[in-house]
Amino acid sequence: FSELNALNENYLRISRLLDSRKGELKFKDVVGSLGAESAFAAFEQERKQIQASIDAVVITVDALEAKMSELRSPKRTKAILTDFREHYAASRIALQLHSVPTKTMQLASRPSLSGSGGPRSVLAYYAAIWRTVQGKSGTYDVPVVIDSPNQQAQDDFNLPAVLSFIAKDLPTGMQLIVGLETPTDFSFDRQETLTEKYGMLTKKDWEPTLELVDPLLKKMYDATLAQKQS
Known part of the structure; x- marks a missing residue:
């Protein structure tokens, strides 16, 4: 009973303290107002953090819109x-094609010639x-694959022009893969001779290729994850 009495006395003492007045205010009102002020302060701090995040996003969006x-x-x-248009006109000349008006030509104006000139005009x-x-x-670079330049049976005059154009006139430094049915005298950085039907990568190349590709794949995946998390 002594413990209960002690607790009861403490309760009564705290109640009297909370009910004590100073002017028009009770002590419990002061305690309550302090709690509310703490809550408001926490809300204000959170609001400022959210606003800072919004401001940062707005600045980024504005910069991207300006760039666009x-x-x-x-x-x-x-x-x-x-x-x-200038590049297209020059490419046609290099590929033994007659000149055409290019003043109104658009990027989507893919040529549709027939005969042996068709593949060369498309290449141009x-x-x-x-x-x-x-x-x-x-603003960007792309790898290029040219499969069988000898389309539509290019003759002995046009085929060398096509191969020369591919070997010498395409942009320097671009990643280019050319598929040829016959050997050529034109020089490329590297030559791979395919010996297996329907197969390009042979078993002996699997391990070295994996060692080459794995770090690149990891870098790509890490960059993708970093973008999602940011």
Whole structure:
């Protein structure tokens, strides 16, 4: 009973303390107001943190919108089209094709010639795009695969022109893979002779290829995860 009495006395003492007045305020009102102030302070701190995050995102969005406006500007579009048209005209000449008007040609104007000139005109078109994206107005680079340049049975005059164009006239430094049915005198950085039907990577190349590709894959996945987490 002594413990109960002690607890009861403490309760009564605390109750009297909370009910004590100073002017028009009770002590419990002061304690309550301090609790509310703490809550408001916590809310305000959280609001400031959220606002700071919003401000950072807004700044990033504004910067991206400014960059997009710059990339989409009519002046830049005109410069890109001018480069593309000049490259296309030069590529046609190098590939033994007659000249055509290019003043109104658009990036989506893929040629559709028939006969042996068709593949060469298509090559000239894509070469113009590759040169443009790697030029002063370009913003990215792409690997290129040219499968069997001898399309539509190019003759002895045009086939060397095609191979020479691929070997010498495409942008320097671009990643290029060319599939040839016959040997060529034109020089490429590396040559792989395929010996297995329907197979390019042989078993003896699996391990060294894995050692080469694994670090690149890890770097790619790490970069992707970092973007998702940011």
